[in-house]
Amino acid sequence: MDEVMAHGGLLVAEMLQREGVEIVFTLSAGHLASVYDGCVRRGIRVMDFRHEQSAAHAAEGWAKVTRRPGVALLTAGPGITDGVTGIANAYMAGSPMIVIGGAAPIAQWDKGALQELPHLDLLRPITKWARSVSQTQRLADYTAMAFREALAGKPGPVFLECPMDVLNNIIPTSEAVLPPAGERTPAKPQGDPARIEQAVALLQQAAHPVIFAGTTVWWDDAAAPLRALAERLQAPVFLNGSGRGSLPPDHPLFFSRARRTALGGADVLLLVGTKLDFRLNFGQPPLIPAETKLIWLDTQAQDIGVNRAAEVGITGDVGAIMAQIEHGLGKAADHSSWLATLREAEEKGREAEEALMRSDATPIHPMRLCRELRDILAHDAYVVGDGGDIVSYGGRVLHAWEPGHWLDAGPMGTLGAGPGFAIAAKLAHPEKQVALLLGDGSFGLNGMEFETMARHNLPIVGVIGNDGQWATIKHPQKAMLGHSTGSDLAPGIRYDRMVEAFGGHGELVERPEDIRPALERAFASGKPACVNVLTDPNVVYNRMTQVAV
Numbered sequence: 001m002d003e004v005m006a007h008g009g010l011l012v013a014e015m016l017q018r019e020g021v022e023i024v025f026t027l028s029a030g031h032l033a034s035v036y037d038g039c040v041r042r043g044i045r046v047m048d049f050r051h052e053q054s055a056a057h058a059a060e061g062w063a064k065v066t067r068r069p070g071v072a073l074l075t076a077g078p079g080i081t082d083g084v085t086g087i088a089n090a091y092m093a094g095s096p097m098i099v100i101g102g103a104a105p106i107a108q109w110d111k112g113a114l115q116e117l118p119h120l121d122l123l124r125p126i127t128k129w130a131r132s133v134s135q136t137q138r139l140a141d142y143t144a145m146a147f148r149e150a151l152a153g154k155p156g157p158v159f160l161e162c163p164m165d166v167l168n169n170i171i172p173t174s175e176a177v178l179p180p181a182g183e184r185t186p187a188k189p190q191g192d193p194a195r196i197e198q199a200v201a202l203l204q205q206a207a208h209p210v211i212f213a214g215t216t217v218w219w220d221d222a223a224a225p226l227r228a229l230a231e232r233l234q235a236p237v238f239l240n241g242s243g244r245g246s247l248p249p250d251h252p253l254f255f256s257r258a259r260r261t262a263l264g265g266a267d268v269l270l271l272v273g274t275k276l277d278f279r280l281n282f283g284q285p286p287l288i289p290a291e292t293k294l295i296w297l298d299t300q301a302q303d304i305g306v307n308r309a310a311e312v313g314i315t316g317d318v319g320a321i322m323a324q325i326e327h328g329l330g331k332a333a334d335h336s337s338w339l340a341t342l343r344e345a346e347e348k349g350r351e352a353e354e355a356l357m358r359s360d361a362t363p364i365h366p367m368r369l370c371r372e373l374r375d376i377l378a379h380d381a382y383v384v385g386d387g388g389d390i391v392s393y394g395g396r397v398l399h400a401w402e403p404g405h406w407l408d409a410g411p412m413g414t415l416g417a418g419p420g421f422a423i424a425a426k427l428a429h430p431e432k433q434v435a436l437l438l439g440d441g442s443f444g445l446n447g448m449e450f451e452t453m454a455r456h457n458l459p460i461v462g463v464i465g466n467d468g469q470w471a472t473i474k475h476p477q478k479a480m481l482g483h484s485t486g487s488d489l490a491p492g493i494r495y496d497r498m499v500e501a502f503g504g505h506g507e508l509v510e511r512p513e514d515i516r517p518a519l520e521r522a523f524a525s526g527k528p529a530c531v532n533v534l535t536d537p538n539v540v541y542n543r544m545t546q547v548a549v
Contacts, residue, residue: 009034029075031102056086057420077115216273222319245400257349283308386418387439388472390465416445
């Protein structure tokens with residue numbers, strides 16, 4: 001019987017198929033041609049972009065909306081360096097991602113081969129794991145290893161370098177080294193029982209408990225345990241990162257505008273899968289008083305106690321830990337007085353914002369734009385935020401109704417991530433609305449991906465808050481220095497016409513009453529769309545009070 005032969009790219013693709021990969025994200029890459037061939041043979045869609053940064057962002061976006069690792073294929077040299085920003089963003093956000101990089105043939109290393117770079121040295125600081133494969137026989141084995149490393153413990157990006165001659169070499173399939181059969185363990189580690197008891201005791205004594213939950217809640221599929229714990233404890237819940245949507249905005253324990261009041265008055269703060277970073281003033285007063293006691297839950301011990309010590313730190317699956325705590329609490333608590341205080345603060349914040357959301361001013365107030373977008377979206381819509389001030393406004397108005405349905409760059413704050421995220425969301429869930437809220441500055445980074453959307457028939461609606469400036473930079477510069485430098489863009493650029501030129505739908509909006517009709521036409525067009533809204537450049541977002549002035 002004749003021996004079955006295969007090139008290295010097919011071995012990689014077969015392992016991707018075994019791992020359940022449906023799609024890979026790339027920009028056409030000569031070094032990886034055999035991997036493309038393997039993907040086509042194995043029914044894996046090859047989604048091509050206009051820039052490798054967007055391909056990497058799309059791989060992370062796929063992970064964000066599916067909880068499965070996204071796969072980016074990046075060619076050697078500039079393909080890898082172009083993708084570095086997307087890889088770094090996934091590393092900072094803790095998103096599982098497989099990056100398969102091309103490389104010069106081993107036979108040409110250190111001889112001046114085309115696009116030869118020390119990829120591993122570049123990527124080790126921003127990946128969980130990075131390896132180079134020197135034998136065709138090991139390609140499948142290392143590909144499986146990459147998935148294991150990306151998903152083990154706290155998820156994150158990994159890098160597998162595949163030199164061109166290793167990929168193109170043809171070997172008998174019987175020589176290929178395959179990983180052991182059987183799935184990786186799906187076990188969910190629970191918390192240390194002694195620490196669970198300590199957490200329960202603190203919460204039972206608390207008069208003003210607060211729950212602040214973040215991205216790990218999404219990765220651990222822990223929205224239901226979070227809700228059960230909050231209802232048993234009768235504590236207010238605040239959400240950030242990919243934790244948004246874990247409680248719907250109409251739930252009586254969901255809060256967003258009373259954050260300062262809640263954190264300032266909390267005697268026990270339960271942190272669930274979120275960091276005490278710049279978003280929470282590094283855990284320091286005056287936002288979080290020194291006397292507030294912290295219970296901190298997360299995947300790994302390295303993330304607990306950063307910037308501030310916890311009275312109780314518990315590692316493991318945060319859903320399992322919350323279920324343990326909820327069980328230990330026994331009967332439901334009564335914190336009605338505390339909740340009433342916070343609800344009053346919440347409503348005051350809502351009332352202050354309502355006037356801005358209904359403003360008839362021209363140029364358009366960004367809060368009016370965000371409210372109009374909110375009102376047209378279905379509850380299961382995906383919203384992607386890509387910008388500075390406009391996303392800050394959007395984050396206050398556009399509350400996710402379902403887990404994983406709000407996507408932003410996360411703690412890296414990478415502008416330009418939005419088109420890749422939006423494309424991934426639409427590919428994963430073509431039946432749902434996908435809205436991409438952009439600043440005019442961030443559009444300039446990866447706006448060419450609207451051509452990618454048009455070429456692949458992806459009807460994503462981009463909504464630009466166009467104020468002709470880098471507002472997040474300009475306003476603080478003027479406040480501190482009395483002037484600004486390098487923060488102005490040309491006013492009123494017709495980004496909508498660019499999208500029309502790509503084959504999409506475009507509209508310019510200059511009056512607030514025209515926003516809703518333009519959005520309706522955009523979603524009805526069945527094309528990638530750009531609703532280019534001219535917003536007031538003089539509105540300042542105060543990051544201390546989180547209101548517009």
